[in-house]
Structures are given as structure tokens and as C-alpha cells.
Amino acid sequence: MPELSSIRCLVVDxxxxxxxxxxxxxxxxGCTCVEAATGREALELLRRESPHVIVSDIQMPEMDGLQLLQTVRASHPDIEVIMVTGVAELDTAVDCLRQGAFDYIVKPFQMAQLRQRVHQAVERRQLLLENRRYQEHLADLVRQQARRIEELFLEGIQSIVHALEAKDRYTRGHSVRVAAFAEATARRLGLDDDTVQIIRLGAELHDVGKIGVSETVLQKPGPLTQEEYRHIMEHTVIGARIMTPLLKGAxxxxEIIRWHHERLDGTGLPDGLRDAAIPLHARIVTVVDAFDAMTTGRPYRAGLSAAAATAELRACAGAQFDPEVIAAFEVVCREAPPTVPSASRLRTPRGVVLGADLLGEEAG
Ligand SMILES: [Fe+2]
Known part of the structure; x- marks a missing residue:
């Protein structure tokens, strides 16, 4: 219960x-009181004195008590207002309460009665403020927990990425480079921030299905047979299957995981999609992925120079790669190559609830 001595009160009459x-x-x-002779004076004092409660007459010249009440409720909703009047009218009383007054007291009244109502008004104000703080605290807690749940999902996905990196030395560094350059290329193409973040996540995970590919084939020091190539290419389908419950909502x-080996001419894998059927985000990762693959050395061949790899991209533009993506990627490489982090560190795209299916929620 508030002490009367701690209450600041503005009296308007x-x-x-x-x-x-x-x-x-x-x-x-013990109440600290300030006085105002008009509604306007009261509004000026409000700013300086920040009272807890206002006791106001209703019938006043210029601005009457009801107008003052409306203004105060709109601009200072935490201040309680008690209306005092010499004329007992039911309509006015109802109006005051409807406009948010705490109480309506008719003169003459006992001072003890007014003190009690002031006390109760301040008590209600404190409860409302505490309730609001509590709600904000709860909302904070919910936000923190949602963040933690997402972190846990990301940690789960991250551990799959680490397992793949341990299994396939080539993937180490490849995914983070592809993610960094795909993000920069997507920005260069003018995509919005939310899409760019999802592209970065998809790019970092694009090869995650290699976890399901035979280690002997992955580590083979020489060129692959056609059968081995087909087996490796299954990583697109495997990756999408593993990640579907975790990336629901992204x-x-x-699509990047499943379709980053599709080709515009429809001869790609796994679905043989053509042209615009391959979404732009997948086309971006295809270009960046191919460039990184070409410039990275393998035990059986040296990596190409950046110039040679770019020439190769251009030679395959239209048939395999999207020419506009190649152009944007080249600008990125020439003008603003991104900093590539030393290790994979997944981040949640904004607005995406990772693992929503596993949480039993409907993914938006
Ligand atoms: Fe791949």
C-alpha cells in the first residue's frame, strides 16, 4: 500500500x-500538493511536477474538468484522476468514469473520504505499473527462451556441419566462402535483407547432404566415375531431406540445398529444372559454388586462377549459370570481396522459426 506521504497530488479548481x-x-x-486554478495551468504543472493523482473540479471556465480529464488520459495515462463536482448529475458521473476517471465525488464531502479515494487511486496506479513491468518482463523471458531454442537448433545443425567437415576436408572452408560470397552477391542483386540472410544460411548448408555420401568416394584422389559422380550428387536430395524438419519456414x-546443382538448360540434378523454375537464390549459390570448386585445388588437379574460373563461368552462362548472377558476382569479387570467417558459425535468419515443426508449431 502506498504511503500518503509519498503521494504527489495536483489539485485543480x-x-x-x-x-x-x-x-x-x-x-x-503528508501528501505533496500543487495547485492549479485552470485546466491549462494544470497541464503546464503536469510536465514539471509529474503527480501521481489529479483531483479536479468539473465546472471551470475555459477548459472544464472533462476536457482536462480527456487530455490527461491521452497524454499521461499513468496519472489517476478524481473528479469533484458540486452538481450531482448521473450523466456527468457516467461520462467521467467512461473517460477514465478513477472516481467521481460530489461536494460537500468528508476530507477523510477524499484522502481514502486518493490513496486507492495511487494504489491502483502502482498495481497497473507493476502489472505492466511484469508483462514486459514476461515478454522478455519469452523472447529470451525463443532465442535460446533457436540457438539450440542451430547448434544441432552446426554439429552436422562440423561432422561433415571432419569427414570431407574439401568442405572445410568451402561452405563459409560460398556463404560469404553468396550473401554479397545477393546484396549486389538488390535482394532484401531477410532473403539475403536465408540465402547465407542455405549457402552455408548447401553441401550438408555429403554427410550421407560414401567417404571413399568423397576422398577419392582421382577423377570420379559416372556412377561415383551420381552417388555424390545425391547429396542434394539427402541434404534437403535431413534439413526439412529443421529449416521449415526457411x-x-x-531449395538452395536441393537445387544448387541444377542447370538453366534443364540437364542439372536432381530434378532437371529449367530456367526460371530454378529460383534465383539457388542460381546465386550455383555460381558461387562452382567458382569456389574450380579455384580450389584437388589432389588430382590444381585449382584454376580466378580469371580462368570466371572465364569458365562466362562460357557456361545461359546454359548452366545465370548471366546476371555471374555479372553481380564478378562485381563483388572485383569491388568488394567479403571477409570470409575462419570457421562456420550459423546465424538464424530474422523472422524464421527454425525447427518450428519439431516444436509442434505451424510454420508461417
Ligand atoms: Fe554441392
């Missing part, structure tokens, strides 16, 4: 005798 009588009566029990990331 155009009749000086009534006003100072109320102020004296409240101050006698569909473009799943």
Missing part, C-alpha cells in the same frame, strides 16, 4: 477557497 481547502486537507496527512534455404 477555479475557486481558490475550495482548492486550498482540498490541498490543505491532503497535505495534512524454404529458400531448403
Amino acid at each position: 477555479d475557486e481558490e477557497i475550495v482548492r486550498s481547502a482540498i490541498a490543505r486537507g491532503l497535505a495534512r496527512r 524454404d529458400p534455404a531448403l
